[in-house]
Amino acid sequence: MSTTEILFFFLSALALFSASMVLISKNPVHSVLWLVVTFFAISGHYILLNAQFLAIVNIIVYAGAIMVLFLFVIMLMNLNQQNEPQKNFWMKLTGVISGGCFMMVLVSLVRQTLDMQTKVAMTTSGDIGLIKNLGRVLFSDYVVPFEITSVLFLSAMIGAIVMGKKD
Amino acid sequence: MSKLVYLIPLFPLLGFLINGLGRKSLSKSLIGIIGSGTILASFVVSVLVFFDIKTNGASVITLFNFIQIKGLLIPFAFQVDQLSALFLLIITGIGFLIHLYSTAYMHEEEPHHFARYFAYLNLFIFSMLLLVLGANYVIMFIGWEGVGLCSYLLIGFWFKNNNYNYAAKKAFVMNRIGDLGFLLAVFWLIFKLGTTTYTDVFAQVGQLSTFDITAITALLFIGAMGKSAQIPLYTWLPDAMAGPTPVSALIHAATMVTAGIYMIARSNILYTMAQGTQSLVAMVGLATAIFAASIAIKQNDIKKVLAYSTVSQLGYMFLGLGVGAYTGAVFHVMTHAFFKALLFLGAGSVIHAMHHEQDIRKMGGLKKYMPITNITFLLACLAISGIPPFSGFFSKDEILMAALAKNPIYYYLGLGGALMTAFYMFRLYTLTFLGGFRGTHEQEHHLKESPIAMTIPLIVLAILSVIGGWVGIPELFAKDAHSLEHFLAPIFAASTAISEHPHLPASQEWMYLLGSTGLITVVIIYAINNYKKYKTSTAESTGLGIVLENKWYVDELYDTIIVNPLDAVAGFFKSFLEKFVIDGAVNGVGRLVGYGSRQLRLLQSGQVGNYLIIMVLAIVVFVLVWFNDITIVYYLNRLFN
Amino acid sequence: MPIQYYIYLCLALFSIGIIGALTRRNVIIVFMCIELMFNAVNLLLVAFSKMHLAAATIADKASTVGTDGQLFVFFIMVVAAAEVSVGLAIIVMLFRNTHSVDINFLNRLKN
Amino acid sequence: MNAIIVSALLGVVMMFSGILLKNKSSLKYIAIGGLLLLLIANLFQTYGVYTIVVNSHDLLRFQKFGLFFNSIAISATLIYVILSGKDIENVGNYPAEYFALIFFVLCGVSILCGFNSLLMLFLGIEILSIPLYILTGADKRNLKSNEASLKYFLMGAFTAGIMLMGIALIYGATGSFGITSPVFINTPTPGSAPKASFLEIAGVLLLFVAMCFKVSAAPFHFWTPDVYDGAPSVFTSFMATVVKAAGFFAFIRLLEGQTAILGPTWKILLSFVIISTLLIGNITAVFQQSVKRMLAYSSIAQAGFMLFALYSFNEVAKEGILLYAAAYSLATIGIFAVLIKLKDYTLDGFNGLAKTEPVLALTATICLLSLSGIPLTAGFFAKYYMLASVVKTGTGLWLVIVAVLFAAVSVYYYFRVIQAMYFREGVSETTEITSGFKAGLIFVAALIVLIGVLPSLLLNYFYF
């Protein structure tokens, strides 16, 4: 077993475990923290895939900004002590079964896909994930969507103001 | 002259229009003059036409094309020949007398009712003339239904009385049942021959199969049953006595009810070729003759007795038709018209004098108050009973002799009926005119002979009743004395040619004649003696008497097996099938949608979690469907290709 | 690494996200689970981008195939950030009005 | 491209005008002017005048069909603002922002009219959706509005996840985000099982589901009634018309030419979606007492009809979806404009409207007739084209029959409103109604009838 594989399995296990803990934790704050762990694990995967730019962005944007925002909101609402009322057991079961089924059918589809059985993802090599390469493509081929996202942010901004401001 | 034949129905039609439209403005006398005058005019033209035919023979006059489509031509045409001419004379002649009589009889009516009465009467004559004159079955049918309508209107003339209205309705509906048969026969003719014109039909009759002819004639006979009140469609006629008495005389005795006989006589060739139907006609006629006569014995309403007597006499006519004695039947139509009209008018005279009292048990001894009525009535009774040399004798004898030749049983049964006829007629006569008066004093005080407008028709008809039979003196008495037979010969030529007429030896015929006359005389004497001393408080009838009094319970039977079940079915349709099944199904769909709506909206639980679960499950199902076709939908898709 | 592994991992993460969204009542947690779904997709996209790159480099060493996949991830992150800001604003607004973040209480609108 | 840029700029303009202008009632007129500008810009591009040339590296590809559709969307918005502009101002404290958001939505619509890459599809849908989340919650003190907003947001985000998974799977299978790239069109032999990789199919399927959600096709429609009901009525009107139509357009553009890879099963699945959409939309609407909620369900039902365009995918269907978008938008905007003026949104609120406000009643009636697809209104031809497109394919006649039966059911709930207005006793209370508003309504009604008599007036532009 190569180092890459060991790392892969470790990060995968970590991601899955911490993702599960997000669901299981009763305390929302714990959930947030577990989610941060998940994001770190995913960032690890990015690094493993040599997608350095995304790995960094992931940590900065997701773990750093977004999750902090979540944490703030939770704190603001003072939810950390609050025990979330549990859903009906049967509803939960149905949810789990539905999700499980969803995964099952997709996995079975992938298993039947022959060309996916042989292909590999290039790990630790291939430098398209470097900032230089991505940046060149982003500002040439992808400049239009890049600019357009500004509209998205404008509306998000307006939204935050309109929603968040106390009347 | 025959060209003017259209005037014959036109005059009554004009009379109808004038009287109908001007019923508010015309005076009574004017109404009477118009009503009677138009018929008199028709009568005059009829006489001219009659003599014209004697010299020039038959002809067809087409006025216009009534219906003309590809493969079917129905002209509005008149057939002027011996048969129709004879009927024209009867209808317009007797019609005129009765109109005249009515001017007096109906005089108490308010002017506009008086006008209405004459309008109806004129319309009736018009329809009857159409019936007789029509050159094809469709025109005949027009008249056929037309007389039914007038009969309806006149029976219900006094519409305030609901019983009269019921009687009128019954008459119309029963006629319609017969009419349906008639119509189907017409359709059959059109289907097979493409024409309804008599001349064409009779010429092409050879093309029809026996089944077709039998069916057509049977269906036509159903029509005749309705119109001429034969078993089983006779019950309307006694009830029809609700109408004014002259109406009964004209429509329900002399003319309309003989339409069936006319029609069969007209179609004689068809019947001659359909032996099966002919036997049926004979049997139905005979049965009706006896059956109605039996009922008449126990009736106490003067008009009811006459009504059943009419049904019975019509039965004789059908017997005549059924045994091939077409001339005899037509002959009997004629004589019957005379004496039955006379009887009714006489009865009308009595009723008029008795102030609308019709129960013969409350009459009696009218002889001394109403001499003319008495004598004429007596003559008519003698005529109907078949006493020689009165008219009824000759016509009835001709039918019975033909029946005897065909089948002796017919004869004996027919004779039995004739005896009953004699009995009930003289019962009627005796109870009415002989003995002592049994009514109230007030009635007695007012008793007097009817006015002259009523007695003149009585006298004329009495004369006709006496001598009317002499146009048909049988060969037995004098060779070639049967002028009617010679006159009508062209009409029945085709039938005569293919049917054989066995003749009895003259001696045997004499024997039957004398024997029957003797029996009838005995019955008459018995009847007079039996009822001369009649008192009101005679004991109740027993056994068969009750059954006869109740007319064999036929009305009740019809109610039980036809009217009530039909009513029940209609009620079931209306209040169950329509409401709950058919409408229920429609409303049920609506309710189903409503129910579905209430259930489906529960799916919209408001819970995001539920929504998401359904979405995810739907995705799962979609993927599964993807790889395993759902057969139903697949099949549905292929449904239209 | 065989791409299948990545696919399975991502599908698992995605499904965990779904399950979370289906089972939890706290709106914020549900929202977080949705973020988890996004991240699963992100990882999958990166893996695929490297898979395509691996296939392409056999023919062309300097191939830049797969860049678009990674850029897509970038855009997803951008959108996610925008969504989070709006979403949290909405949640806060609701909380101000109802003092609850319980998804089950969101049932004024139904049927 | 013109439309995208202009609408984004106009959004910004609106934001600033909110700050700069003292008189808020003039916002409406600025918006109207902006929309006219936008319409002109778009028309310019439609007929070959590119004012702004941008190389999008084939991420966007504008065709006449899309641009024309965009014009319809902009025109619908224009009519919407003309009719309901005053009510937009009355929703909350941020009228300028609302107008800005509307322009941003239009920007998203414009992107959806020309996207050529799944990336642009995703971005377009997000740009479309995020302002809508906000608009839905614009009535901040109304709990229903809050709730609707959150529901919409959560479900929208969840669906975005599903969509992204679909895109990722497609990318994995094809290595491209282009919707017209040769790899994406992996044509199998018709009739046999699809030869495309299962991964790709799964991806397309998930994309399909996400789009179904956007156009509120059952069983992904659940957000629609709640959100439409909860949102401020003015914005419901906008959402139910322009946005939904844009969703449909994107749906068609996305799958146009792709149905082949989906194989024959595709139609089975789609039939299922169509029927359940018609069923749920129509049947559930029957029982609703609130007209607004009824209209929400009816919009689901209308979506069921529009899905026929996906079923048939032929020229008739394309023309039809244009006509449908126009007819449906007009009628819905019209009926909502009337609804907003009422004080009571339940059926009883409409009682006796014909007596108090005959013009409103008449125009509302025409709108409702159009929605139920009665001839001589635009709605008839809209439905007609949809059904005709399916009949033309030669299959699925049973589907058409089912659809018309549901159309008959739809008559039931639409006519209940008409009944309330005309035949029932009552005094319908309305807010103040200006004659300008009435004139606008009459214009809309006239337009509906005009298209209903001569649909070629509209469709002819499609051909030149």
Next chain:
Amino acid sequence: MIPLLLILIPLLSGLAVFLLKDSPSSKVFALVSSLATLVLSLMAVFTKGALTYDAAWLPGLGSRFSLLQDGMSKMLSLLTAISFPVVFAATYKNVYQRSSAFYGLMLLTQAGLLGVFLASDALLFYFFWELALIPVYFLCSIWGGEKRIAVTFKFFVYTFIGSLLMLVGLLYVYAQTADHSFAMQSFYHANLPGHAQNAVFALFFIAFAIKMPIFPFHTWQPDAYEQSPTAVTMILSGVMVKMGIFAVIRWLLPMVPQAVQAHSIFVVTLSVTGMIYASLIAIRQDDIKRLIAYSSIAHIGLMCAAIFVQNQIGLEGVMIQMFNHGINVIGLWILADVIEQQLGTRKFSELGGLAQKAPVLAILFVIMALANVALPLTNAFVGEFLMFNGLFQFNGWVAAIAGISIILAAVYTLNMIQKIFYGNTVEKTFEAVEVSGNVQWVLSILVLIVLVMGVYPQPMIELTKDTVSAIFANR
């Protein structure tokens, strides 16, 4: 040009009446407009040959604004044109709230009806088919009886379902035509294969069966007739039901001849069952309007049966009967309305002895009722005679069973006459007075038509001959 004007005059004047203020002038305006239409349609009748009009309409769809006025259309447009002035005149004294709207909608209905009868383009036909329905919906719902809303709605939805199915059928045939056109001739020559004919037949037939209506699709009818304002009921039963019959002859017969052939036994059975069924129910009715409604169902059933026996004689009968039934039933409705307006009831059980108080009314009623039972020398006799004839040529037993309805018709009609007019007066009829002059005049005209058509039906036969022979020429 005449066909176009026939549609335009009522359409435009209908719209114009809306703009008039509620006043007697709208009444006069409507009457004048309808008289103008009458004059035009008479002109059409006296013009030889078929009249046509053709203009571009929807080029992309293969649909043209083309009108054809052949014998059948002339006859039916004449019926429509006669009916409206008659109805307006007969109900002249009735006061309607919002009268301008009432008359406007009436005229729009007329435009729709005329359009249906004249259209020779399938899509145009469908348009007018619906146009005729919508105004009626409003008319009935606004000015109808107590239960008007629910009843009218049922009627509307019911017929709407039918017409939607017809739309599907139209689309299907359209897709199969050689030149992708809605033109009548293209439809006739679509040459559909057998199974497609059956499908199309089913789709069209349901629509027409509901409209006619044929048992068991008839339940909307008695309720609708009962609840509608009588002026509308007259149009509904006098003219509107003819739409279904007309459509069967114009569209169904030539379009899917094989399917018609194949299903004729089924349809005839259905129709004849309906005749007996409706007649029986009519016997038990206690309400004039409902009785006339059921009687109408029975008569329509006969017409439908006579169409599907597919012989010339039957079809010719249908042609005549379409016109005559319209006249007769309108006459009956007018009379029913007179009674209801004057006495405030339609129940037989509350009436009686009216003939004493209103003899003219009684006479007119009796004549109309007798025409309704197809007494010879009234107009209906000719039609029914020919139709039964056709039926008989199809199957004697069918004709015989259908014939029972003649008897039943006599039963219920006479029942009605007796209960309303005969007997002694009762409480409600004690104060009754004679019918007013305008109604007398109108009815006299109708009676005149009844009699003239009954005595001399040949002109009507000549008028519609071309349509009939055209249908059978293709066989």
